[in-house]
Amino acid sequence: MRFIHVADLHFDRTFEGLTKELPADFSKKLNQANEKTLKNIVTTAIEQNVDFVIFAGDTFHQMNPSLKNQQLLMQQFEKLAQAEIPVYLIFGNHDYYEENRYWFAFPDNVVLFETETVKTITATTKNGEKYALSGFSYRQQYLTKKMAQEFPLRNLEVDYHIGIYHGDVQDANFAPFSVSELKSKNYDYWALGHIHQPTQLSAEMIYPGTPQGHTKKELDLGDVLLLELTGSNINVSKRPVAALRWQKRTISLASCENNATVLNYLSKQLAPVSAETTLLLELVLTDSEHLQNFAEMITNGQLQDLLNQQWPAQIFVHTLKLQEIKHKISLPASDLLKTQLLQEFSHGEIFKEVLTELTINKNTTLLLEDPEFRQEVLKQVAAELNEQFEWGQD
Template identity: 40%
Template structure:
C-alpha cells in the first residue's frame, strides 16, 4: 500500500513581505500555488499511489476564489482519471461551508465535512483494506479535543487517523492519546514546519509544501508513505514552485566596486525560481560606500538587473565586520609563563584565601577545580588577544 500525505497547501495565499517585485518575476509568484498543486498531482501519478490524503487548509480561506476552485477540481479530475481516490478534510482556514463551492467535487474525492468524527473504509486496487477516520472544521475554532471521538482500532484494515489541529484553540490533542488508539498512521495538518512526532506509529506533520513568507523555509514537501509486509516507511518529495533562500556572498577577493557584481553572479548559482536574500560578507575593502549603497536599496536594485529572471533579490544586507581582538605587544609564550606562575600551589592558594575560609566553599577548592580554572584562563587569554609574532633567526 502506498499513499501521499499532504496538508496546508493554502491555495489562494499570496506571498508576504515583498515590495517592488521585479516584473520578470511576477509570473512565478502568480502561478506558484497552481504549479505546486500540479506538482502534487504529478507526484501522486508518478508514484502510482493508491490514494491521496489532504489533511486540512487546502485553501487559504473558506471562500476560495472561483479561479482556484476551477483549477483545483481540474487537478482532482486528473487523479480521478488515474483512478486515485482523494480523502480530504477541512481545517481552520478553509472550514467547510457547502454553499461556498461552485463546482462539483469529482467522484474520487471523499470528503469529511462534519465537526464529528467518522470513518471511511475502502479497498485498494490491490485488494488491501484501509480505513480513514477524520473530521472537519465548520468554524474557525474547535476548542475541544476531537481525539476523544476517534474509535480505537479493532480490525485488520490499515487504519489512518487524519487530524487537522493540535493546539488550542484548534482541536488540541495530546500525543499519548493519539498513540492509545492503536492506529497505523496519523496524517496531521495545521503546523507549517514539518515534524515527525513518532515513528511507532508514524505521527506526521508534513508541513506546508509551499512557503509563503520568509519564515517558511523549512519545507519537506509531501510525504510518500508505503506499507510493505507490515513495515511502514515515510519519505519526502519536494513540490514547491518557488523557494525562499538566504545566501552569504563573500567579497574577500573584491578590491573595487565593479568587481562586486561579478562576485555575486559567480556565487549565486540557483536554478529554480527563488526569493533570495543575500548577505554580503568580507566587504571591508569597499569601505563605508558598501554600507551606504546597501542601506539606500540602490545596490539591491542594481544587483537585481544582473541576476537571472527566475531569481528575485528581495533583501540585501551587509554583515557586520567582526570586532578585531586587542593587540598585545608580547609573544604568546608569555601567557604560558604567566599561567605557570599561577599553577604554583602557594600563589593559587593566596588568590583564593578568602574563599577558602568559607566552610561551604572549601570542599570545592580541590585539584580538579584548580586545573579547570587554569585551563579556562589560558584559553580566554588566547581567544581575547592577538600577540606579537615570534622572531626567528635567519
C-alpha cells in the first residue's frame, strides 16, 4: 500500500518577515507559492499512483480562509478525485472544524474526520488491500483531552491500520500523547501533524513537517512523505514539493583581496543550482575585516540591493549581515586567580550561597547538593571564562 502523508500545509498563510521590497518577478512567485506547493503535492500523488493522501491537520492556517483559497483547495482535491485517489483529512488547531464554514462542498473523494471523538473507517485499495483509518479533529483552538485512549486497538480484520493524530507530546494544549500510548494500539503507521520540523518519534510515528515554510525560522523545509507499507515493513521517502525554500548561508570573504573582487565572488557562491531554484535567503558574511568601508555597504543596504538584482526571480536575500566578532577582553589578572576563584566556589556552602534564589524550590535544593552537578557547572564556568577573557601568565 502506498500513500502520501501531508501535514501542516497552512495553505493560506502569508510569507512573514520580509521587510525589503521584492522584485516584481519574485513577488509574483511568492503570491503563487502556496498554490504551487499544493499543485506539486497533487502531481506527486498522481505520478506516484498512490492509494490515498492523508492531510493530518492545519491544512488551512486560518479559521476563515478566503473564498479564493477555499476554491483553490477544492479544485486540487477535485483533481485527485478525477485520478480516483481518496483524501483523508482531519482538522487541527489552526483550521479547527466548524459546521458551514466552507463555501464549497468537499468533493466526494474527500473523507473528513470532523468529530472531536475518534472515528474509524475501513476501505480497500485498488489492489484489494484492506485498511482502517482512525482519526479525530479539533473543534476549537485547544484540545487538552488526551486522545490516545479513545483510539481503538488495531483492527485485526484489515491488512493495515493507520492512526491520524494532530498533537504534541509536550504541550498540554494540543491533544497531548506519549509514544508508548500510541504504540500500545499496535497500528502500522501514525500520520502525525502539528510539529513543523520533520520529526520521527519512532519507526511508524512521523511528523513530515510543513511542506512550505512561511517564516525564516522554517529553514529548508518543504517535503511530504511517501509511505510504502508491505506487511510489517515501512518504507519512507521524502518528496520535495515546496515552491520555494528559506535558507541561511554563511560565506567567508577571506579569499577576497579587495572590494572589487567581492561581488564576483558572491555571485559565484550564490548562483542558483537549477532553473527551479527559488530561495528566500539569509546571508551572513564573515572574515571581512580586511576590506575597506565594508560594513557601511551592508548597513546602508546597497550590497543587498545589488545582490537582489542578480537573479530577481530566483534568489531574494531578505537579510544580509556581518557575523559579529567576539573580542576577548584582556584581564590584568593571572590564570592562578581563575583557579582560586573556581576552587572557592566549589565549596558547597559558597556555591549554594551564590545560588540562593534557586534554593527556594525544594527540587533545586536537592540538585545544588549534588556534587556532580556542582562539578559540571564549574567546568562550564571555566570554559566560559577562557572563552570570554584573555588570561595573563603566572
